[in-house]
Amino acid sequence: MITLGCSKNLVDSERILGQLPSGKFKLTHDADGPSDIVIINTCGFIKDAKEESIDTILQYVEAKKQGLVEEVIVTGCLSQRYKEELQKEIPEADAWFGAREPDDLFEYLSQKYSRESSKRYLTTPGHYAYLKIAEGCDRTCSFCAIPMIRGAFRSRTIESLVEETRDLAAKGVKELLLVAQDLSYYGYDLASKPLLAPLLEELSKVDGIQWIRLHYAYPKNFPEDVIPVMANNPKICRYLDIPVQHINDRILKAMRRGHDKQATLQLLEKFRRQIPGVALRTTLLVGFPGETRQEFEELLWFVKLARFERLGVFTYSPEEDTAAFPLGDTIPEKEKQKRASELMELQAEISGSLNEEKIGKTFKVLIDREEGEYYIGRTEFDSPDVDNEVLVEKQSGITIGEFVNVEITSATDFELFGVAANK
Numbered sequence: 001m002i003t004l005g006c007s008k009n010l011v012d013s014e015r016i017l018g019q020l021p022s023g024k025f026k027l028t029h030d031a032d033g034p035s036d037i038v039i040i041n042t043c044g045f046i047k048d049a050k051e052e053s054i055d056t057i058l059q060y061v062e063a064k065k066q067g068l069v070e071e072v073i074v075t076g077c078l079s080q081r082y083k084e085e086l087q088k089e090i091p092e093a094d095a096w097f098g099a100r101e102p103d104d105l106f107e108y109l110s111q112k113y114s115r116e117s118s119k120r121y122l123t124t125p126g127h128y129a130y131l132k133i134a135e136g137c138d139r140t141c142s143f144c145a146i147p148m149i150r151g152a153f154r155s156r157t158i159e160s161l162v163e164e165t166r167d168l169a170a171k172g173v174k175e176l177l178l179v180a181q182d183l184s185y186y187g188y189d190l191a192s193k194p195l196l197a198p199l200l201e202e203l204s205k206v207d208g209i210q211w212i213r214l215h216y217a218y219p220k221n222f223p224e225d226v227i228p229v230m231a232n233n234p235k236i237c238r239y240l241d242i243p244v245q246h247i248n249d250r251i252l253k254a255m256r257r258g259h260d261k262q263a264t265l266q267l268l269e270k271f272r273r274q275i276p277g278v279a280l281r282t283t284l285l286v287g288f289p290g291e292t293r294q295e296f297e298e299l300l301w302f303v304k305l306a307r308f309e310r311l312g313v314f315t316y317s318p319e320e321d322t323a324a325f326p327l328g329d330t331i332p333e334k335e336k337q338k339r340a341s342e343l344m345e346l347q348a349e350i351s352g353s354l355n356e357e358k359i360g361k362t363f364k365v366l367i368d369r370e371e372g373e374y375y376i377g378r379t380e381f382d383s384p385d386v387d388n389e390v391l392v393e394k395q396s397g398i399t400i401g402e403f404v405n406v407e408i409t410s411a412t413d414f415e416l417f418g419v420a421a422n423k
Contacts, residue, residue, distance in 0.1 A: 001016065001027070001041065002030055002041065003029070003041045004053050004076070005041075005043025005045065005049055005076070006043065006045070007177065007215070008130075008179050008180070008181070009043060009076060011131075011179070012099065012102075013029065013041045014123055015117075015120055016039065016041075016075075016102060017120075017121035018119035019113055019117060020109070021111065029123040036069070036071065037069075037070060037071045037073065038060050038063075038072050038073065039073045039074075039105075040053070040056055040060065040072070040076070042075070042076035042077055042078035043077055044078035044080065044081045044082070044145070044149060045077065045145070046317035053076075054078070057074055060072045061093060065092070072092070073093070073105070074095070074096050075097040075098070076098075076099050077099050077149045079098055079099075080101075080150075081149050099150060116160070118163055118167050122168075122171065122173075125369065126172045126173065127368075127401035128174065128384065129168050129176065129177070130177045130179050131176050131178050131179070132156075132180060133155065133161055133179070133180050133183070133199065134153060134156060134181070134183075134185070135153075136153045137150060137181035137182055138152055138185060139181075139185075139218065141245075141255055141257060143288065143322060143324045144322065145319040153188075155185075155190050157190065161199060165203050169206050169207060172401070174209065174210045175211040175366060177215060177383065178212065178214050178215060180216060182216060182217070182218045184220070184223060185218065186199065187199070194226075196223050197225040197226045197229050200212060200226065200236055201233070204235040204236065209235060212236050213237045213239055214226075214236075214239065214241060216241055216243065217240060218242075218243075219259045220258040220263075227271070227274050230275050231275045238275055239279045239380060239381050240279075240280055242280065242282055244259075244282050244283075245257060245284060246284065246285060246299060247264060248298045249261050251288055251295055254288065254290070254324070254327075255285070255324070256323060265305075279309035279310065279381035280306070280310070281308065281310035281312075282306075282312075283311075283313070284311065284312070285314050286299070286336060286340050286343065287340075289327035289328055289330045291316075291331060296339050300342065300343065303347065304346065307350050308350070310351075310381075310382075311344075311347045315333075315337060315340050316331065348413040349413075351414055352411070352412065355388070359409065362406065362408070364403055364404075364406075365377040365379055365403065365405070365406040366378055366402075367392070367398060367399065367404055369400060370400060373393070373394060374391040374392055375394060375400070376390070376392075377390045377392060377406070378390060388414050388415060388416065389415055389416070390415075391415060392406050392418055392419065393417075393418070393419050395420050406418040406421060
């Protein structure tokens with residue numbers, strides 16, 4: 001199983017692997033060795049992701065020609081959107097299935113798939129797992145093709161998510177990372193009101209789960225009853241991933257985001273005031289059609305003002321059939337990359353300054369792995385793969401997957417260094 005793209009895709013892969021009978025199949029994920037059957041779970045979000053998916057398909061088609069692989073099966077977002085074109089262009093692949101067609105994939109493999117099953121084959125380290133609480137998206141952002149690929153927003157029930165969380169905790173999972181296209185909208189399709197706060201309360205009751213982390217919450221209509229839960233429930237990490245994309249009102253309107261500069265600033269101020277010590281992560285999009293230098297300078301000003309603890313930047317990628325596509329791709333790629341680099345250079349300065357403030361303080365750290373001279377872990381303010389890491393000097397008695405109190409001794413822009421304080 002080759003998984004490309006986001007953590008939501010990873011959950012889909014884990015569900016596929018989890019429901020394939022282990023007695024019939026020997027299962028591996030992103031394996032380097034030869035396999036009889038390779039399933040490639042593709043990403044189709046932006047240009048670079050699509051190119052990576054196509055390159056991966058071609059790589060395994062070539063492996064099939066060389067006799068290293070018997071079957072190449074493609075599923076996921078790219079094949080959901082471009083199945084007919086891909087079948088014509090790469091006929092050597094044996095089967096194509098969209099992201100919404102796990103039933104058809106399993107029928108092809110002569111197996112049965114249950115959409116209700118919580119069975120998963122975890123591919124993350126055993127102490128953390130992603131929990132996808134909903135599928136699809138009802139937002140109409142002008143640059144995004146996800147609603148066309150994944151369909152309308154569909155929340156899972158609280159009961160089913162609690163059941164899956166119990167299963168994960170029984171396997172040793174301690175940290176739960178909630179993901180969806182839009183956490184803010186969770187529950188509206190079930191009860192005509194947001195249900196994220198009640199969901200968090202129920203998930204936090206599951207024995208064994210110690211951290212619950214929130215990813216991809218839309219700024220517009222953010223369910224504000226979540227704020228006191230984050231502030232007062234010790235199991236909810238003081239961490240929020242809330243992609244704002246831009247701050248200039250003209251650009252936000254053209255993006256069809258539904259929130260403006262004033263509303264964004266007010267929401268961020270509320271988070272800072274009501275959740276002491278919260279770490280805010282955001283994503284910004286540069287190079288949207290027509291973005292002027294002055295509008296980009298406003299974005300730089302915003303980042304200096306907001307001082308996000310964590311920040312990622314994407315460059316605009318024109319996507320067919322989206323509302324922004326007719327606007328063209330007016331910003332040269334070189335200029336897009338320059339603006340992205342400027343933002344990340346600024347963020348490195350901010351992150352470095354915030355990290356310096358942590359020296360001499362002690363933090364609860366979850367140890368993810370061992371690497372060279374260090375154990376590598378994360379604080380509650382850091383998500384796997386995308387955020388800062390804590391490098392802990394090796395000491396006896398530290399175990400991967402456990403929590404350790406770590407005193408921070410030094411820092412760089414994106415790393416903390418420390419020693420175990422309770423060993």
